[in-house]
Amino acid sequence: MTPRRFKARTLAFAALALTLVLSGCGRNMYDQPRAEALESSRFFADGAASQALPEGVISRERGSIDPSYFSGMGDAGFATELPFELTEEVLVRGQERYNIYCSMCHNYDGSGGGVVVQKGFVPPASFHEQRLLDSGVGYFYNAITNGFGRMYSYASRIPVEDRWAIAAYVKAMQLSQNATVDDIPEEVLENLRSTAGEVR
Numbered sequence: 001m002t003p004r005r006f007k008a009r010t011l012a013f014a015a016l017a018l019t020l021v022l023s024g025c026g027r028n029m030y031d032q033p034r035a036e037a038l039e040s041s042r043f044f045a046d047g048a049a050s051q052a053l054p055e056g057v058i059s060r061e062r063g064s065i066d067p068s069y070f071s072g073m074g075d076a077g078f079a080t081e082l083p084f085e086l087t088e089e090v091l092v093r094g095q096e097r098y099n100i101y102c103s104m105c106h107n108y109d110g111s112g113g114g115v116v117v118q119k120g121f122v123p124p125a126s127f128h129e130q131r132l133l134d135s136g137v138g139y140f141y142n143a144i145t146n147g148f149g150r151m152y153s154y155a156s157r158i159p160v161e162d163r164w165a166i167a168a169y170v171k172a173m174q175l176s177q178n179a180t181v182d183d184i185p186e187e188v189l190e191n192l193r194s195t196a197g198e199v200r
């Protein structure tokens with residue numbers, strides 16, 4: 001078989017395959033039986049086609065209601081508040097994700113000398129510099145989302161909710177490295193005193 005005839009036959013096969021694939025798309029996907037909003041329905045016990053959302057459902061469109069959830073930007077620059085409630089669970093999740101995704105460069109304590117840096121990668125600034133202590137949680141969310149200088153974006157690897165959890169954890173880490181005795185709640189201090197003797 002000459003190359004030319006081979007090419008013609010391949011093209012003919014490709015055209016046939018394409019015709020079969022395209023003609024397979026009828027309108028039956030488009031015209032499927034469905035209930036319109038607020039219609040009645042015999043399917044559900046309460047007779048309504050529109051059902052209340054199950055408990056605990058989280059809107060996938062939260063970002064379109066509150067764009068700063070995705071952008072990390074508030075009215076006056078980087079967001080300074082977490083867009084959801086800060087719980088211990090969020091911080092634990094943030095710590096876990098931080099250790100996986102960030103510690104190899106930024107180090108476990110945020111000082112910037114992680115193992116990749118020890119192997120020669122450009123060292124990032126310490127998270128405990130005054131400039132970064134003064135930066136809101138949205139600043140960190142933003143760096144994860146869009147990357148920062150030579151650090152690439154994590155948008156395709158870390159879901160939005162986890163990016164916020166990491167950013168919250170970084171703020172908590174900053175606090176932990178720069179806290180004084182006055183920052184410790186009284187009952188925790190009591191506990192520390194009784195277990196560790198004296199706290200300076």
Ligand code: HEC
Binds near residue numbers: 101103104132170
């Ligand atoms: C491969 C190494 C590496 C990883 C992994 C990494 N970073 Fe970075 N990061 C850097 C470097 C290097 C810079 C500084 C880049 C520059 O100045 O060009 C930086 C900069 C930053 C900054 C800006 C700091 C400033 O000076 O204003 C923030 C915030 C940050 N990273 C957060 C994170 C978080 C959170 C993660 C985990 C999701 C992460 N980084 C993962 C290397 C990394």
